Ligand code: AHG
């Protein structure tokens with residue numbers, strides 16, 4: 273059995289000049305994940321369920337576990353010293369660490385401490401998503417906003433933890449995707465899913481169909497396509513929507529599928545945040561052979577302009593996402609609209 277720590281150290285050889293900082297940072301994430309996992313697992317007991325009574329910058333009610341997970345990860349990064357600052361869903365602004373050790377840190381981390389908050393109180397899988405960049409400011413300086421506003425292609429590592437029927441950590445450093453399952457008896461993440469690849473085709477589509485009437489013609493046409501019987505393409509597909517991005521993504525990564533969070537009338541940029549939801553999952557899916565797009569361009573190519581920026585997301589199996597994008601092109605392209613109007 274290979275543990276996460278052993279694997280990370282073995283893989284350091286992929287980076288000939290590595291000093292070990294990234295390896296230590298990934299190990300810190302593994303430890304923080306175990307601490308959060310403990311609380312998630314006993315969330316029905318004690319006083320950790322329910323709302324914190326506060327809202328985050330996006331106007332969403334914060335759950336106690338959102339705030340707890342945020343603190344656990346931040347403390348772990350502060351202790352480790354490899355990180356000079358963080359950006360998180362639960363913090364209005366980025367946080368520049370002012371400890372002298374942290375100011376020398378080479379990396380910044382953007383993260384969603386608990387994804388799927390609405391599922392916490394009903395015992396459904398939730399997760400943590402993280403994205404790691406090399407800082408752009410000088411080592412020793414205080415981190416600034418430009419360290420965080422980097423496009424997905426600049427990520428040095430990304431991953432997620434899923435607190436599900438078992439707890440898993442899945443990550444990439446740009447050399448494929450590997451998944452580790454927490455073995456509770458020894459308290460270690462162990463390599464269970466080496467070199468993960470997403471099937472090119474799948475039979476599952478995941479979208480909140482409650483919003484379908486307020487999405488574009490292209491999205492509506494694609495969902496209709498998913499439901500239409502056609503034996504040669506395994507249709508109709510099955511609908512699966514957990515409402516925890518991490519859990520929906522994880523299932524599709526293993527079994528094949530497409531996840532869509534489109535633009536809607538009330539949310540023109542969708543709901544999901546570029547820097548700590550879409551971008552890290554885009555890195556993972558591409559490393560696994562899939563595609564991530566905002567409907568117009570590759571998610572990894574988007575230059576962020578603000579910390580909590582939202583973008584629509586089409587992510588998953590290559591052939592399924594390509595088909596969805598082709599249908600958006602066919603039904604939503606502005607020139608087509610003009611032609612139709614004529
Ligand atoms: P978070 O709990 O971190 O705010 O994220 C919730 C996200 C994501 O996990 C999920 O896929 C999506 O919200 C569900 O949104 P809808 O309820 O609008 O479908």
Ligand code: MN
Pocket residue numbers: 384386387388517549
């Ligand atoms: Mn989220």
Ligand code: MN
Pocket residue numbers: 338361384385386387388389
């Ligand atoms: Mn969250």
